Amino acid sequence: MTRRRDRRHWRRRQGDDPYLARARAEGWRSRSVYKLIEIQRRERLLRPGATVIDLGAAPGGWSQYAASLVGDKGRVLAVDLLPVDGLAGVDRIQGDFGDESVLEAVENWLGDGPADLVMSDMAPNITGIRAVDQPRAMLLAELAAELALKTLRPGGAFVCKLFHGEGFDEYLRALRPEFERLRVRKPAASRPESRETYLVATARKL
Numbered sequence: 001m002t003r004r005r006d007r008r009h010w011r012r013r014q015g016d017d018p019y020l021a022r023a024r025a026e027g028w029r030s031r032s033v034y035k036l037i038e039i040q041r042r043e044r045l046l047r048p049g050a051t052v053i054d055l056g057a058a059p060g061g062w063s064q065y066a067a068s069l070v071g072d073k074g075r076v077l078a079v080d081l082l083p084v085d086g087l088a089g090v091d092r093i094q095g096d097f098g099d100e101s102v103l104e105a106v107e108n109w110l111g112d113g114p115a116d117l118v119m120s121d122m123a124p125n126i127t128g129i130r131a132v133d134q135p136r137a138m139l140l141a142e143l144a145a146e147l148a149l150k151t152l153r154p155g156g157a158f159v160c161k162l163f164h165g166e167g168f169d170e171y172l173r174a175l176r177p178e179f180e181r182l183r184v185r186k187p188a189a190s191r192p193e194s195r196e197t198y199l200v201a202t203a204r205k206l
């Protein structure tokens with residue numbers, strides 16, 4: 001597809017997108033929020049008082065929704081390469097989650113307490129070249145899993161965007177012994193033509 005046709009296709013897709021229109025009408029920062037809302041409806045992962053780390057948070061839809069559910073006694077941290085505009089009940093760290101300094105900042109934010117939920121909607125800039133995009137996406141998912149395994153309390157949960165392709169099965173295989181239950185979900189708001197899915201891993205083992 002040429003760049004111009006590509007742009008037209010993108011605009012048409014945005015214009016026809018019911019989730020985008022709904023997000024605007026309902027005051028959410030992103031259409032992606034409906035993916036988390038569906039996961040929450042099925043899994044009940046976000047609870048009052050919970051400590052939540054949101055990786056790849058910009059523009060902030062997931063954090064906004066998480067903050068509304070964890071309430072005043074909960075904590076939400078939004079991490080992204082891009083700035084996230086201020087949100088009530090949400091702390092923010094801007095930087096590349098692949099950088100050691102950003103990981104340290106996340107751990108400092110947590111302090112001594114564990115996390116109840118680590119969620120990652122991180123995605124690399126898509127080039128359209130699968131051999132480039134898939135390893136980049138898997139690397140982000142691996143970084144998110146490392147944080148989850150290091151910081152989750154026993155019983156805690158991990159949600160992570162994953163793309164079907166090379167490394168997908170191995171990734172699930174490596175995480176299976178760490179959680180009581182692993183599910184792969186494709187929320188209705190995830191575009192059907194996309195290879196995107198979400199891993200929902202619950203009940204972190206001791």
Ligand SMILES: C[S@@+](CC[C@H](N)C(=O)[O-])C[C@H]1O[C@@H](n2cnc3c(N)ncnc32)[C@H](O)[C@@H]1O
Nearest residue numbers: 030056058059060061062080081097121122123
């Ligand atoms: C699909 S968007 C997230 C949307 C978000 N869940 C929401 O509801 O607003 C993916 C995000 O991942 C971020 N991202 C990609 N690579 C990253 C990295 N290495 N470190 C931190 N954030 C990253 C991008 O900047 C982008 O904002």
